Amino acid sequence: MNEQPTRETTLRLEAVNLTKRYEDGVLALDHINFAVQSGELFVMLGGNGAGKTTAINLFLNFLEPTEGEARINGIASHREPLKAKQHVAFVSENVMLYGNFTAIQNLDFFARIGGKTDFRRNDYRDVLLRVGLPEDVHDKRLKSFSKGMRQKCGIAIAILKDASAILLDEPTAGLDPKAGHEFVRLLDSLRSEGKAVFMSTHDIFRAREIADTFAILDRGRIIMQEPASNLAGKDLETLYIQYMAGHNNSSVAAAGGIHA
Ligand SMILES: Nc1ncnc2c1ncn2[C@@H]1O[C@H](COP(=O)(O)OP(=O)(O)OP(=O)(O)O)[C@@H](O)[C@H]1O
Ligand SMILES: [Mg+2]
Known part of the structure:
Protein backbone atom coordinates (compact mmCIF):
# COMPACT_ATOMS: atom_id res chain seq x y z
CA MET A 1 0.00 0.00 0.00
CA ASN A 2 1.16 3.52 -0.74
CA GLU A 3 -0.26 5.00 2.41
CA GLN A 4 1.43 8.00 3.89
CA PRO A 5 2.69 7.27 7.37
CA THR A 6 0.27 8.75 9.86
CA ARG A 7 0.33 9.23 13.60
CA GLU A 8 -1.56 6.01 14.05
CA THR A 9 -1.20 4.11 10.86
CA THR A 10 -4.39 2.09 11.18
CA LEU A 11 -6.75 4.94 12.14
CA ARG A 12 -8.57 5.76 8.90
CA LEU A 13 -11.67 7.75 9.80
CA GLU A 14 -12.08 9.97 12.82
CA ALA A 15 -14.83 12.31 13.89
CA VAL A 16 -13.47 14.69 16.50
CA ASN A 17 -16.08 16.84 18.21
CA LEU A 18 -17.70 16.94 14.80
CA THR A 19 -20.48 19.51 14.80
CA LYS A 20 -22.75 20.86 12.08
CA ARG A 21 -25.31 23.59 12.43
CA TYR A 22 -27.03 24.36 9.14
CA GLU A 23 -27.66 27.92 8.07
CA ASP A 24 -31.30 27.70 9.17
CA GLY A 25 -30.17 26.89 12.72
CA VAL A 26 -30.73 23.11 12.71
CA LEU A 27 -28.07 21.44 14.83
CA ALA A 28 -27.61 18.26 12.78
CA LEU A 29 -24.49 17.02 14.60
CA ASP A 30 -23.52 17.92 18.12
CA HIS A 31 -19.90 17.15 18.99
CA ILE A 32 -19.77 13.55 17.85
CA ASN A 33 -16.68 11.40 18.27
CA PHE A 34 -15.85 8.06 16.71
CA ALA A 35 -12.98 6.33 14.95
CA VAL A 36 -12.76 3.56 12.37
CA GLN A 37 -9.59 1.50 12.03
CA SER A 38 -8.18 -0.38 9.13
CA GLY A 39 -10.05 -3.70 8.79
CA GLU A 40 -13.03 -2.46 10.84
CA LEU A 41 -16.63 -2.17 9.70
CA PHE A 42 -18.44 0.55 11.63
CA VAL A 43 -22.21 0.75 11.34
CA MET A 44 -24.14 3.88 12.23
CA LEU A 45 -27.81 3.40 12.95
CA GLY A 46 -30.28 6.19 13.54
CA GLY A 47 -33.74 7.36 12.52
CA ASN A 48 -34.56 9.73 9.71
CA GLY A 49 -32.95 13.07 10.32
CA ALA A 50 -30.52 11.75 12.96
CA GLY A 51 -27.53 13.23 11.11
CA LYS A 52 -25.97 10.22 9.36
CA THR A 53 -25.77 11.73 5.88
CA THR A 54 -24.55 15.00 7.35
CA ALA A 55 -21.65 13.13 8.98
CA ILE A 56 -20.72 11.46 5.69
CA ASN A 57 -20.98 14.77 3.81
CA LEU A 58 -18.57 16.33 6.29
CA PHE A 59 -15.99 13.59 5.62
CA LEU A 60 -16.38 14.23 1.90
CA ASN A 61 -16.07 17.99 2.40
CA PHE A 62 -19.46 18.52 0.75
CA LEU A 63 -20.16 20.52 3.91
CA GLU A 64 -17.98 22.61 6.24
CA PRO A 65 -18.06 21.63 9.90
CA THR A 66 -19.31 24.28 12.32
CA GLU A 67 -16.86 22.91 14.86
CA GLY A 68 -14.52 19.93 15.11
CA GLU A 69 -13.01 17.82 12.37
CA ALA A 70 -13.71 14.88 10.10
CA ARG A 71 -10.33 13.26 9.53
CA ILE A 72 -9.35 10.77 6.87
CA ASN A 73 -5.99 9.13 7.51
CA GLY A 74 -5.35 11.90 10.00
CA ILE A 75 -6.06 14.68 7.49
CA ALA A 76 -8.90 17.11 8.29
CA SER A 77 -11.25 17.07 5.29
CA HIS A 78 -12.08 20.76 5.42
CA ARG A 79 -8.42 21.80 5.66
CA GLU A 80 -6.93 19.63 2.91
CA PRO A 81 -9.91 18.27 1.00
CA LEU A 82 -8.06 16.97 -2.05
CA LYS A 83 -5.43 15.19 -0.01
CA ALA A 84 -8.00 13.75 2.39
CA LYS A 85 -10.35 12.55 -0.34
CA GLN A 86 -7.62 10.57 -2.09
CA HIS A 87 -7.95 8.08 0.73
CA VAL A 88 -11.69 7.59 0.67
CA ALA A 89 -14.28 6.13 -1.69
CA PHE A 90 -17.98 6.85 -1.41
CA VAL A 91 -21.04 4.79 -2.29
CA SER A 92 -24.44 6.44 -1.83
CA GLU A 93 -27.93 5.02 -1.90
CA ASN A 94 -28.55 6.65 -5.25
CA VAL A 95 -25.26 6.00 -6.95
CA ALA A 163 -8.84 3.89 -1.11
CA SER A 164 -8.05 2.87 2.44
CA ALA A 165 -11.50 3.94 3.67
CA ILE A 166 -14.97 3.48 2.22
CA LEU A 167 -18.05 5.49 3.22
CA LEU A 168 -21.45 4.03 2.41
CA ASP A 169 -24.73 5.88 2.92
CA GLU A 170 -27.57 3.35 3.20
CA PRO A 171 -26.02 1.05 0.61
CA THR A 172 -28.51 -1.79 1.02
CA ALA A 173 -31.66 0.37 0.84
CA GLY A 174 -33.96 -1.08 -1.80
CA LEU A 175 -31.85 -4.15 -2.51
CA ASP A 176 -33.61 -7.50 -2.59
CA PRO A 177 -32.51 -10.03 0.07
CA LYS A 178 -30.12 -11.85 -2.25
CA ALA A 179 -28.51 -8.63 -3.48
CA GLY A 180 -28.33 -7.36 0.11
CA HIS A 181 -26.59 -10.56 1.17
CA GLU A 182 -24.11 -10.38 -1.71
CA PHE A 183 -23.42 -6.77 -0.88
CA VAL A 184 -22.61 -7.65 2.71
CA ARG A 185 -20.25 -10.45 1.54
CA LEU A 186 -18.48 -7.92 -0.64
CA LEU A 187 -18.04 -5.51 2.27
CA ASP A 188 -16.69 -8.41 4.28
CA SER A 189 -14.05 -9.12 1.63
CA LEU A 190 -13.06 -5.43 1.51
CA ARG A 191 -12.68 -5.42 5.27
CA SER A 192 -10.45 -8.52 5.02
CA GLU A 193 -8.23 -6.53 2.68
CA GLY A 194 -7.78 -4.00 5.47
CA LYS A 195 -10.20 -1.30 4.31
CA ALA A 196 -11.90 0.79 6.96
CA VAL A 197 -15.62 0.74 6.20
CA PHE A 198 -18.21 3.20 7.55
CA MET A 199 -21.82 2.46 6.72
CA SER A 200 -25.02 4.25 7.65
CA THR A 201 -28.09 2.08 7.53
CA HIS A 202 -31.62 1.45 8.74
CA ASP A 203 -31.11 -2.22 8.10
CA ILE A 204 -30.47 -3.74 11.53
CA PHE A 205 -30.59 -7.26 10.14
CA ARG A 206 -27.72 -6.67 7.68
CA ALA A 207 -25.84 -4.59 10.25
CA ARG A 208 -25.96 -7.44 12.71
CA GLU A 209 -24.49 -9.80 10.11
CA ILE A 210 -21.41 -7.77 9.48
CA ALA A 211 -20.63 -4.92 11.88
CA ASP A 212 -17.57 -4.83 14.12
CA THR A 213 -18.82 -1.71 15.87
CA PHE A 214 -22.30 -0.22 16.24
CA ALA A 215 -23.23 3.34 16.99
CA ILE A 216 -26.69 4.84 17.33
CA LEU A 217 -27.11 8.46 16.38
CA ASP A 218 -30.12 10.33 17.74
CA ARG A 219 -30.75 13.96 16.85
CA GLY A 220 -27.10 14.65 16.24
CA ARG A 221 -25.70 12.80 19.24
CA ILE A 222 -24.16 9.37 19.59
CA ILE A 223 -26.25 7.73 22.29
CA MET A 224 -24.67 4.27 22.03
CA GLN A 225 -21.40 2.93 20.69
CA GLU A 226 -20.36 -0.67 21.28
CA PRO A 227 -18.20 -3.36 19.72
CA ALA A 228 -20.40 -6.07 18.21
CA SER A 229 -18.82 -8.58 20.60
CA ASN A 230 -20.46 -6.74 23.54
CA LEU A 231 -23.86 -7.21 21.94
CA ALA A 232 -23.55 -10.92 21.17
CA GLY A 233 -26.73 -12.76 21.96
CA LYS A 234 -28.73 -9.54 22.33
CA ASP A 235 -31.61 -8.56 20.10
CA LEU A 236 -30.28 -5.47 18.41
CA GLU A 237 -33.69 -4.22 17.35
CA THR A 238 -35.02 -4.33 20.90
CA LEU A 239 -31.82 -2.70 22.13
CA TYR A 240 -32.16 0.04 19.53
CA ILE A 241 -35.72 0.79 20.56
CA GLN A 242 -34.75 0.78 24.23
CA TYR A 243 -31.93 3.23 23.60
CA MET A 244 -34.16 5.51 21.58
CA ALA A 245 -36.90 5.33 24.20
CA GLY A 246 -34.43 5.99 26.99
CA HIS A 247 -33.14 9.00 25.19
CA ASN A 248 -36.43 10.36 24.06
CA ASN A 249 -39.13 9.78 26.61
CA SER A 250 -41.75 11.46 24.53
CA SER A 251 -42.09 8.69 21.99
CA VAL A 252 -40.20 5.82 20.47
CA ALA A 253 -42.01 6.55 17.25
CA ALA A 254 -40.11 9.82 17.02
CA ALA A 255 -37.06 7.71 16.29
CA GLY A 256 -38.76 6.77 13.05
CA GLY A 257 -37.31 5.12 10.04
CA ILE A 258 -36.07 1.84 11.38
CA HIS A 259 -36.82 -0.86 8.90
CA ALA A 260 -35.35 -4.26 9.62
N1 LIG B 1 -29.05 21.20 3.63
C1 LIG B 1 -29.67 21.22 4.81
N2 LIG B 1 -30.11 22.38 5.33
C2 LIG B 1 -30.74 22.41 6.52
N3 LIG B 1 -30.96 21.33 7.28
C3 LIG B 1 -30.56 20.14 6.80
C4 LIG B 1 -29.90 20.02 5.54
N4 LIG B 1 -29.61 18.71 5.33
C5 LIG B 1 -30.08 18.06 6.41
N5 LIG B 1 -30.65 18.91 7.30
C6 LIG B 1 -31.23 18.58 8.61
O1 LIG B 1 -30.21 17.98 9.40
C7 LIG B 1 -30.73 16.90 10.16
C8 LIG B 1 -29.94 15.64 9.83
O2 LIG B 1 -30.22 15.25 8.48
P1 LIG B 1 -29.47 14.05 7.76
O3 LIG B 1 -29.87 14.04 6.34
O4 LIG B 1 -28.03 14.13 8.08
O5 LIG B 1 -30.12 12.79 8.52
P2 LIG B 1 -30.02 11.24 8.21
O6 LIG B 1 -29.66 10.59 9.51
O7 LIG B 1 -29.14 10.98 7.05
O8 LIG B 1 -31.53 10.85 7.86
P3 LIG B 1 -32.12 9.74 6.85
O9 LIG B 1 -32.10 8.45 7.62
O10 LIG B 1 -33.52 10.20 6.62
O11 LIG B 1 -31.29 9.72 5.62
C9 LIG B 1 -32.22 16.85 9.84
O12 LIG B 1 -32.90 17.58 10.83
C10 LIG B 1 -32.32 17.53 8.50
O13 LIG B 1 -33.58 18.13 8.35
MG1 LIG C 1 -29.41 10.12 5.18
Whole structure:
Protein backbone atom coordinates (compact mmCIF):
# COMPACT_ATOMS: atom_id res chain seq x y z
CA MET A 1 0.00 0.00 0.00
CA ASN A 2 1.16 3.52 -0.74
CA GLU A 3 -0.26 5.00 2.41
CA GLN A 4 1.43 8.00 3.89
CA PRO A 5 2.69 7.27 7.37
CA THR A 6 0.27 8.75 9.86
CA ARG A 7 0.33 9.23 13.60
CA GLU A 8 -1.56 6.01 14.05
CA THR A 9 -1.20 4.11 10.86
CA THR A 10 -4.39 2.09 11.18
CA LEU A 11 -6.75 4.94 12.14
CA ARG A 12 -8.57 5.76 8.90
CA LEU A 13 -11.67 7.75 9.80
CA GLU A 14 -12.08 9.97 12.82
CA ALA A 15 -14.83 12.31 13.89
CA VAL A 16 -13.47 14.69 16.50
CA ASN A 17 -16.08 16.84 18.21
CA LEU A 18 -17.70 16.94 14.80
CA THR A 19 -20.48 19.51 14.80
CA LYS A 20 -22.75 20.86 12.08
CA ARG A 21 -25.31 23.59 12.43
CA TYR A 22 -27.03 24.36 9.14
CA GLU A 23 -27.66 27.92 8.07
CA ASP A 24 -31.30 27.70 9.17
CA GLY A 25 -30.17 26.89 12.72
CA VAL A 26 -30.73 23.11 12.71
CA LEU A 27 -28.07 21.44 14.83
CA ALA A 28 -27.61 18.26 12.78
CA LEU A 29 -24.49 17.02 14.60
CA ASP A 30 -23.52 17.92 18.12
CA HIS A 31 -19.90 17.15 18.99
CA ILE A 32 -19.77 13.55 17.85
CA ASN A 33 -16.68 11.40 18.27
CA PHE A 34 -15.85 8.06 16.71
CA ALA A 35 -12.98 6.33 14.95
CA VAL A 36 -12.76 3.56 12.37
CA GLN A 37 -9.59 1.50 12.03
CA SER A 38 -8.18 -0.38 9.13
CA GLY A 39 -10.05 -3.70 8.79
CA GLU A 40 -13.03 -2.46 10.84
CA LEU A 41 -16.63 -2.17 9.70
CA PHE A 42 -18.44 0.55 11.63
CA VAL A 43 -22.21 0.75 11.34
CA MET A 44 -24.14 3.88 12.23
CA LEU A 45 -27.81 3.40 12.95
CA GLY A 46 -30.28 6.19 13.54
CA GLY A 47 -33.74 7.36 12.52
CA ASN A 48 -34.56 9.73 9.71
CA GLY A 49 -32.95 13.07 10.32
CA ALA A 50 -30.52 11.75 12.96
CA GLY A 51 -27.53 13.23 11.11
CA LYS A 52 -25.97 10.22 9.36
CA THR A 53 -25.77 11.73 5.88
CA THR A 54 -24.55 15.00 7.35
CA ALA A 55 -21.65 13.13 8.98
CA ILE A 56 -20.72 11.46 5.69
CA ASN A 57 -20.98 14.77 3.81
CA LEU A 58 -18.57 16.33 6.29
CA PHE A 59 -15.99 13.59 5.62
CA LEU A 60 -16.38 14.23 1.90
CA ASN A 61 -16.07 17.99 2.40
CA PHE A 62 -19.46 18.52 0.75
CA LEU A 63 -20.16 20.52 3.91
CA GLU A 64 -17.98 22.61 6.24
CA PRO A 65 -18.06 21.63 9.90
CA THR A 66 -19.31 24.28 12.32
CA GLU A 67 -16.86 22.91 14.86
CA GLY A 68 -14.52 19.93 15.11
CA GLU A 69 -13.01 17.82 12.37
CA ALA A 70 -13.71 14.88 10.10
CA ARG A 71 -10.33 13.26 9.53
CA ILE A 72 -9.35 10.77 6.87
CA ASN A 73 -5.99 9.13 7.51
CA GLY A 74 -5.35 11.90 10.00
CA ILE A 75 -6.06 14.68 7.49
CA ALA A 76 -8.90 17.11 8.29
CA SER A 77 -11.25 17.07 5.29
CA HIS A 78 -12.08 20.76 5.42
CA ARG A 79 -8.42 21.80 5.66
CA GLU A 80 -6.93 19.63 2.91
CA PRO A 81 -9.91 18.27 1.00
CA LEU A 82 -8.06 16.97 -2.05
CA LYS A 83 -5.43 15.19 -0.01
CA ALA A 84 -8.00 13.75 2.39
CA LYS A 85 -10.35 12.55 -0.34
CA GLN A 86 -7.62 10.57 -2.09
CA HIS A 87 -7.95 8.08 0.73
CA VAL A 88 -11.69 7.59 0.67
CA ALA A 89 -14.28 6.13 -1.69
CA PHE A 90 -17.98 6.85 -1.41
CA VAL A 91 -21.04 4.79 -2.29
CA SER A 92 -24.44 6.44 -1.83
CA GLU A 93 -27.93 5.02 -1.90
CA ASN A 94 -28.55 6.65 -5.25
CA VAL A 95 -25.26 6.00 -6.95
CA MET A 96 -24.53 8.87 -9.32
CA LEU A 97 -23.52 7.20 -12.56
CA TYR A 98 -23.96 8.12 -16.19
CA GLY A 99 -27.04 6.48 -17.67
CA ASN A 100 -25.86 6.81 -21.25
CA PHE A 101 -22.52 5.19 -20.47
CA THR A 102 -22.06 1.44 -20.23
CA ALA A 103 -20.79 -0.16 -17.04
CA ILE A 104 -17.27 -0.33 -18.46
CA GLN A 105 -17.44 3.31 -19.63
CA ASN A 106 -18.61 4.45 -16.20
CA LEU A 107 -15.70 2.63 -14.55
CA ASP A 108 -13.26 4.10 -17.03
CA PHE A 109 -14.67 7.61 -16.60
CA PHE A 110 -14.49 7.56 -12.81
CA ALA A 111 -11.08 5.87 -12.76
CA ARG A 112 -9.71 8.64 -14.99
CA ILE A 113 -11.30 11.35 -12.83
CA GLY A 114 -9.46 9.74 -9.93
CA GLY A 115 -6.22 10.01 -11.91
CA LYS A 116 -5.94 6.30 -12.78
CA THR A 117 -5.23 5.94 -16.46
CA ASP A 118 -3.50 2.58 -16.54
CA PHE A 119 -6.54 0.31 -16.25
CA ARG A 120 -7.37 -1.93 -19.19
CA ARG A 121 -10.64 -3.52 -20.19
CA ASN A 122 -9.62 -6.72 -18.38
CA ASP A 123 -9.25 -4.82 -15.12
CA TYR A 124 -12.77 -3.44 -15.50
CA ARG A 125 -14.11 -6.87 -16.39
CA ASP A 126 -12.47 -8.45 -13.35
CA VAL A 127 -13.84 -5.92 -10.88
CA LEU A 128 -17.34 -6.08 -12.39
CA LEU A 129 -17.27 -9.87 -12.08
CA ARG A 130 -16.04 -9.52 -8.50
CA VAL A 131 -19.05 -7.40 -7.54
CA GLY A 132 -21.36 -9.89 -9.23
CA LEU A 133 -22.15 -8.25 -12.57
CA PRO A 134 -21.98 -10.91 -15.30
CA GLU A 135 -20.08 -10.27 -18.49
CA ASP A 136 -23.15 -9.91 -20.70
CA VAL A 137 -24.11 -6.63 -18.97
CA HIS A 138 -20.68 -4.99 -19.00
CA ASP A 139 -21.42 -3.18 -22.25
CA LYS A 140 -25.02 -2.31 -21.43
CA ARG A 141 -25.97 1.27 -20.62
CA LEU A 142 -26.51 2.06 -16.96
CA LYS A 143 -29.99 3.38 -17.60
CA SER A 144 -31.08 -0.20 -18.28
CA PHE A 145 -29.68 -1.39 -14.92
CA SER A 146 -31.78 -2.18 -11.86
CA LYS A 147 -31.01 -0.46 -8.57
CA GLY A 148 -29.00 -3.43 -7.30
CA MET A 149 -26.96 -3.54 -10.51
CA ARG A 150 -26.21 0.20 -10.25
CA GLN A 151 -25.21 -0.30 -6.65
CA LYS A 152 -22.77 -3.03 -7.70
CA CYS A 153 -21.34 -0.74 -10.35
CA GLY A 154 -20.90 1.96 -7.68
CA ILE A 155 -18.96 -0.37 -5.45
CA ALA A 156 -16.84 -1.50 -8.40
CA ILE A 157 -15.81 2.14 -8.83
CA ALA A 158 -15.04 2.36 -5.13
CA ILE A 159 -12.91 -0.82 -5.33
CA LEU A 160 -10.95 0.54 -8.32
CA LYS A 161 -10.11 3.67 -6.38
CA ASP A 162 -8.35 1.38 -3.90
CA ALA A 163 -8.84 3.89 -1.11
CA SER A 164 -8.05 2.87 2.44
CA ALA A 165 -11.50 3.94 3.67
CA ILE A 166 -14.97 3.48 2.22
CA LEU A 167 -18.05 5.49 3.22
CA LEU A 168 -21.45 4.03 2.41
CA ASP A 169 -24.73 5.88 2.92
CA GLU A 170 -27.57 3.35 3.20
CA PRO A 171 -26.02 1.05 0.61
CA THR A 172 -28.51 -1.79 1.02
CA ALA A 173 -31.66 0.37 0.84
CA GLY A 174 -33.96 -1.08 -1.80
CA LEU A 175 -31.85 -4.15 -2.51
CA ASP A 176 -33.61 -7.50 -2.59
CA PRO A 177 -32.51 -10.03 0.07
CA LYS A 178 -30.12 -11.85 -2.25
CA ALA A 179 -28.51 -8.63 -3.48
CA GLY A 180 -28.33 -7.36 0.11
CA HIS A 181 -26.59 -10.56 1.17
CA GLU A 182 -24.11 -10.38 -1.71
CA PHE A 183 -23.42 -6.77 -0.88
CA VAL A 184 -22.61 -7.65 2.71
CA ARG A 185 -20.25 -10.45 1.54
CA LEU A 186 -18.48 -7.92 -0.64
CA LEU A 187 -18.04 -5.51 2.27
CA ASP A 188 -16.69 -8.41 4.28
CA SER A 189 -14.05 -9.12 1.63
CA LEU A 190 -13.06 -5.43 1.51
CA ARG A 191 -12.68 -5.42 5.27
CA SER A 192 -10.45 -8.52 5.02
CA GLU A 193 -8.23 -6.53 2.68
CA GLY A 194 -7.78 -4.00 5.47
CA LYS A 195 -10.20 -1.30 4.31
CA ALA A 196 -11.90 0.79 6.96
CA VAL A 197 -15.62 0.74 6.20
CA PHE A 198 -18.21 3.20 7.55
CA MET A 199 -21.82 2.46 6.72
CA SER A 200 -25.02 4.25 7.65
CA THR A 201 -28.09 2.08 7.53
CA HIS A 202 -31.62 1.45 8.74
CA ASP A 203 -31.11 -2.22 8.10
CA ILE A 204 -30.47 -3.74 11.53
CA PHE A 205 -30.59 -7.26 10.14
CA ARG A 206 -27.72 -6.67 7.68
CA ALA A 207 -25.84 -4.59 10.25
CA ARG A 208 -25.96 -7.44 12.71
CA GLU A 209 -24.49 -9.80 10.11
CA ILE A 210 -21.41 -7.77 9.48
CA ALA A 211 -20.63 -4.92 11.88
CA ASP A 212 -17.57 -4.83 14.12
CA THR A 213 -18.82 -1.71 15.87
CA PHE A 214 -22.30 -0.22 16.24
CA ALA A 215 -23.23 3.34 16.99
CA ILE A 216 -26.69 4.84 17.33
CA LEU A 217 -27.11 8.46 16.38
CA ASP A 218 -30.12 10.33 17.74
CA ARG A 219 -30.75 13.96 16.85
CA GLY A 220 -27.10 14.65 16.24
CA ARG A 221 -25.70 12.80 19.24
CA ILE A 222 -24.16 9.37 19.59
CA ILE A 223 -26.25 7.73 22.29
CA MET A 224 -24.67 4.27 22.03
CA GLN A 225 -21.40 2.93 20.69
CA GLU A 226 -20.36 -0.67 21.28
CA PRO A 227 -18.20 -3.36 19.72
CA ALA A 228 -20.40 -6.07 18.21
CA SER A 229 -18.82 -8.58 20.60
CA ASN A 230 -20.46 -6.74 23.54
CA LEU A 231 -23.86 -7.21 21.94
CA ALA A 232 -23.55 -10.92 21.17
CA GLY A 233 -26.73 -12.76 21.96
CA LYS A 234 -28.73 -9.54 22.33
CA ASP A 235 -31.61 -8.56 20.10
CA LEU A 236 -30.28 -5.47 18.41
CA GLU A 237 -33.69 -4.22 17.35
CA THR A 238 -35.02 -4.33 20.90
CA LEU A 239 -31.82 -2.70 22.13
CA TYR A 240 -32.16 0.04 19.53
CA ILE A 241 -35.72 0.79 20.56
CA GLN A 242 -34.75 0.78 24.23
CA TYR A 243 -31.93 3.23 23.60
CA MET A 244 -34.16 5.51 21.58
CA ALA A 245 -36.90 5.33 24.20
CA GLY A 246 -34.43 5.99 26.99
CA HIS A 247 -33.14 9.00 25.19
CA ASN A 248 -36.43 10.36 24.06
CA ASN A 249 -39.13 9.78 26.61
CA SER A 250 -41.75 11.46 24.53
CA SER A 251 -42.09 8.69 21.99
CA VAL A 252 -40.20 5.82 20.47
CA ALA A 253 -42.01 6.55 17.25
CA ALA A 254 -40.11 9.82 17.02
CA ALA A 255 -37.06 7.71 16.29
CA GLY A 256 -38.76 6.77 13.05
CA GLY A 257 -37.31 5.12 10.04
CA ILE A 258 -36.07 1.84 11.38
CA HIS A 259 -36.82 -0.86 8.90
CA ALA A 260 -35.35 -4.26 9.62
N1 LIG B 1 -29.05 21.20 3.63
C1 LIG B 1 -29.67 21.22 4.81
N2 LIG B 1 -30.11 22.38 5.33
C2 LIG B 1 -30.74 22.41 6.52
N3 LIG B 1 -30.96 21.33 7.28
C3 LIG B 1 -30.56 20.14 6.80
C4 LIG B 1 -29.90 20.02 5.54
N4 LIG B 1 -29.61 18.71 5.33
C5 LIG B 1 -30.08 18.06 6.41
N5 LIG B 1 -30.65 18.91 7.30
C6 LIG B 1 -31.23 18.58 8.61
O1 LIG B 1 -30.21 17.98 9.40
C7 LIG B 1 -30.73 16.90 10.16
C8 LIG B 1 -29.94 15.64 9.83
O2 LIG B 1 -30.22 15.25 8.48
P1 LIG B 1 -29.47 14.05 7.76
O3 LIG B 1 -29.87 14.04 6.34
O4 LIG B 1 -28.03 14.13 8.08
O5 LIG B 1 -30.12 12.79 8.52
P2 LIG B 1 -30.02 11.24 8.21
O6 LIG B 1 -29.66 10.59 9.51
O7 LIG B 1 -29.14 10.98 7.05
O8 LIG B 1 -31.53 10.85 7.86
P3 LIG B 1 -32.12 9.74 6.85
O9 LIG B 1 -32.10 8.45 7.62
O10 LIG B 1 -33.52 10.20 6.62
O11 LIG B 1 -31.29 9.72 5.62
C9 LIG B 1 -32.22 16.85 9.84
O12 LIG B 1 -32.90 17.58 10.83
C10 LIG B 1 -32.32 17.53 8.50
O13 LIG B 1 -33.58 18.13 8.35
MG1 LIG C 1 -29.41 10.12 5.18
